[in-house]
Amino acid sequence: MDILILILIFFVLILVGVPIGTSLGVAAVVTLFQFDLGVGMVGINFSSAIASFPLLAVPFFILAGVLLDKAGLAASIARFFELILGKAVGGLAMVSVFTCMFWGALSGSGPATTAAVGLILLVPMIKQGYDKNFAGAVIANAADLSIIIPPSIAFIIYGNITSVSVSALFVAGIVPGIIIGVGTALVAYLISKKRGYQGLNQRGNVKEILKASKDAFWAFVSPVIILGGIYTGAFTPTEAAVVSVFYSLFVAVFIYRSLTWRGFMDALTDAAVTSSVIMFIVAFAGLFSWTASVTGFIDQTAEFIIRISPNSVVMIILVNLLLLILGMFIDAISISYLVMP
Structure with missing residues (x-):
């Protein structure tokens, strides 16, 4: 049930036009609160998702x-x-x-x-x-x-x-x-x-x-x-x-x-805004990914795909179909956090 709530909230928010990052965050937080799945870890996972030198x-x-x-x-x-x-x-x-x-x-x-x-x-x-x-x-x-x-x-x-x-x-x-x-x-x-x-x-x-x-x-x-x-x-x-x-x-x-100096300041502003949007999505996508993990969604999805066919070629085709469907609703960064784990 917790997995269903997580996915349902996320896609409902996406369909009504809520931004990707916000949809990921709201779905994760509501699910954690609803089923008491480690709410105290929200802040830690939110910050750790972006506290990375490569980023x-x-x-x-x-x-x-x-x-x-x-x-x-x-x-x-x-x-x-x-x-x-x-x-x-x-x-x-x-x-x-x-x-x-x-x-x-x-x-x-x-x-x-x-x-x-x-x-x-x-x-x-x-x-x-x-x-x-x-x-x-x-x-x-x-x-x-x-x-x-x-x-x-x-x-x-x-x-x-x-x-x-x-x-x-x-x-x-x-x-x-x-x-x-x-x-x-x-x-x-x-x-x-x-x-x-x-x-x-x-x-x-x-x-x-x-x-x-x-x-x-x-x-x-x-x-x-x-x-x-x-x-x-x-x-x-x-x-x-x-x-x-x-x-x-x-x-x-x-x-x-x-x-010019004005152009330089505008460049800093544009870069800051764009980077903030990306990091906002990364932070909430990381939280969503962790929530999906503690609810067992990731393990169950992997088992489901393997159960359909153990053949590696078939698995690749299925994963690509999944990515194609997700790509109709979600940006590449969010998909990475959802699928890669």
């Missing part, structure tokens, strides 16, 4: 991405790919995909990538004749590559939950991220070709491409420095996040000279 990387990577956005690097990356791919059929769609890939490698955040790239390319795509739903879907889908391409915030949280090396996760995500990104661009091209979405009227000349390359150079170098440092063992992912902030400040202040 310090989250706000720093977010701040680094915001600083580079304030410096105008998202527009520089988009301009570079626009000059190379813009004239092709479905050019702007492919530009959106590759811009999202590289911006994801700077910010590590899907929502941040969606906001930065969408602000630059969504309106031009619609003006070029793309269906607005298709344009939005391309950007939103490509922005999700930030979950796989390092420095992925999702990888940081996954590593924190499972005690897996975040550095190893970052390295493991590079090749799959590139393959999925290229595949996404190919699908965008094929759909654009079928629907007759034409490219831009003018292809960039060598001089324009070289200038765009120079403008976007510092954005392309950032992932090399960060991932190279992690791969060689020069610094940990958390230290890499701090390095990325200083790098972003250096580029914004001394290279582009576009970051």
Whole structure:
């Protein structure tokens, strides 16, 4: 009964529009109070979920991405790919995909990538004749590559939950991220070709491409420095996040000279708000996960899946179906805390 109450409260709150973090917290606390399942542990589990050194990387990577956005690097990356791919059929769609890939490698955040790239390319795509739903879907889908391409915030949280090396996760995500990104661009091209979405009227000349390359150079170098440092063992992912902030400040202040004091304060505010939302979800998701554990939900779910079929392939398929269903209602961070244990 306690398990049923936990799940029922959570999904009812989700369906009526209560934010994910609040739904997780309310469901956990109500269940603990209702069945007297260690209410005194609420505060401890709430704080311990976010009292983790690896999680310090989250706000720093977010701040680094915001600083580079304030410096105008998202527009520089988009301009570079626009000059190379813009004239092709479905050019702007492919530009959106590759811009999202590289911006994801700077910010590590899907929502941040969606906001930065969408602000630059969504309106031009619609003006070029793309269906607005298709344009939005391309950007939103490509922005999700930030979950796989390092420095992925999702990888940081996954590593924190499972005690897996975040550095190893970052390295493991590079090749799959590139393959999925290229595949996404190919699908965008094929759909654009079928629907007759034409490219831009003018292809960039060598001089324009070289200038765009120079403008976007510092954005392309950032992932090399960060991932190279992690791969060689020069610094940990958390230290890499701090390095990325200083790098972003250096580029914004001394290279582009576009970051004002007001812009810097706005960047701090934006990063703080985004980080707070993530940590809010992490804290309550950790509490929900602990509640699910003490109620026996996790063990019973695992036993149920194994009982259906001991075959590992079948289990993987079932888990993916579960993730697909949960993904319709819950964000990736919350799903990680629900499923990973």
